[in-house]
Amino acid sequence: MKFIKNSLALVGIISISGLFIFAMQKSPDDKAPSDYQLGKEDPIINNYNVYALEMPENLNFAGEPVPVEDPDIYERMDRELLVNTYWQSNGLLMFKRAQKYFPIIEPILEKNGVPDDFKYLAVIESGLIQTAKSPAGASGVWQIMKATGRENGLEVNDNVDERYNLEKATEVACDYLKKAKQKLGSWTKAAAAYNAGNYGVSKRLKAQDVTGYYDLLLGEETGRYVFRIVALKEILSHPDKYGFNFNKSHLYKEVPTYKVEVDTAVTDFAKFAKRFGINYKILKLHNPWLREAHLNNKSRKPYLIEIPKEGYYSAKP
Known part of the structure; x- marks a missing residue:
């Protein structure tokens, strides 16, 4: 195959x-x-x-x-x-x-x-x-x-x-x-x-x-x-x-990020993003593996979500 x-x-x-x-x-x-x-x-x-x-x-x-x-x-x-x-x-x-x-x-x-x-x-x-x-x-x-x-x-x-x-x-x-x-x-x-x-x-x-x-x-x-x-x-x-x-x-530059561990469900990534001073779009750009606007996570698996460091985006939360 x-x-x-x-x-x-x-x-x-x-x-x-x-x-x-x-x-x-x-x-x-x-x-x-x-x-x-x-x-x-x-x-x-x-x-x-x-x-x-x-x-x-x-x-x-x-x-x-x-x-x-x-x-x-x-x-x-x-x-x-x-x-x-x-x-x-x-x-x-x-x-x-x-x-x-x-x-x-x-x-x-x-x-x-x-x-x-x-x-x-x-x-x-x-x-x-x-x-x-x-x-x-x-x-x-x-x-x-x-x-x-x-x-x-x-x-x-x-x-x-x-x-x-x-x-x-x-x-x-x-x-x-x-x-x-x-x-x-x-x-x-x-x-x-x-x-x-x-x-x-x-x-x-x-x-x-x-x-x-x-x-x-x-x-x-x-x-x-x-x-x-x-x-x-x-x-x-x-x-x-x-x-x-x-x-x-x-040339395009890599935006520095830090990782936030999440081991529970996330009901709304738009609200989640605002907690870190970014918006939903920026969160998804750095975490394209998150395919929906929420995280189910019934098994309480730990996930590492990348958050860009402050000052690299002008977009408001």
Whole structure:
């Protein structure tokens, strides 16, 4: 059974009335000014020309090389780099959201012994949108199916859905990826299994009598999956190289919070929020796993509700 279905593909070229919209890509002959680097002020907008991209050297996923010397692999990798470089609005949003959510994801990956590169898997799954939901029902940043969430200890119902709790969902994703790596033998195949399932990847490896992801003939989605991850890793790691112009002030910031433990029912979250100087909207923004305007909690289970620290929102309670 698939772990994740119908992930939200974040690649494509925007077409309006037959015209393609492209990003501002530097000429290969241009030197990369330091102003393009993350955090530098006064970035320079270069030009509107469109350039072919040089294939980066030493591309890898979790330390496992991408064999771009193979003509087929080269073309597939080139496609994902081009598509994601020249979808500039989406690319800028990824930089903005990464600044906000990577600091939450990264330490959980490290604690679980999962390579840091897997944070880019979350990018292609959901665009780092906490409330993302696929047509098949996969939900949250990590796009976890309802049954999978429950099997891995998450509470999933109409009242509480912990697939939308980024910290808990990241723990579940780590557990799945570690088991997939143990079963399939490599992090690259574990990443593919996040899309197609352990059984799906194992079945195709056996049927085609090969051992590696890059040797498999796969359907469109799984066949592009790892290449998308590597492309986003490359682009998000080198914004200046791919013509993305911004400074640190343009990026989204994580709002500091503190946690309040609740082990009883909450009849009205609007009134609950006012007790902490915020309104219902702000409470739900920081706790998207609370799916209704109240908390049933008949079992008196302890929940940790995040409350933003004072002074970060101008909205009145």
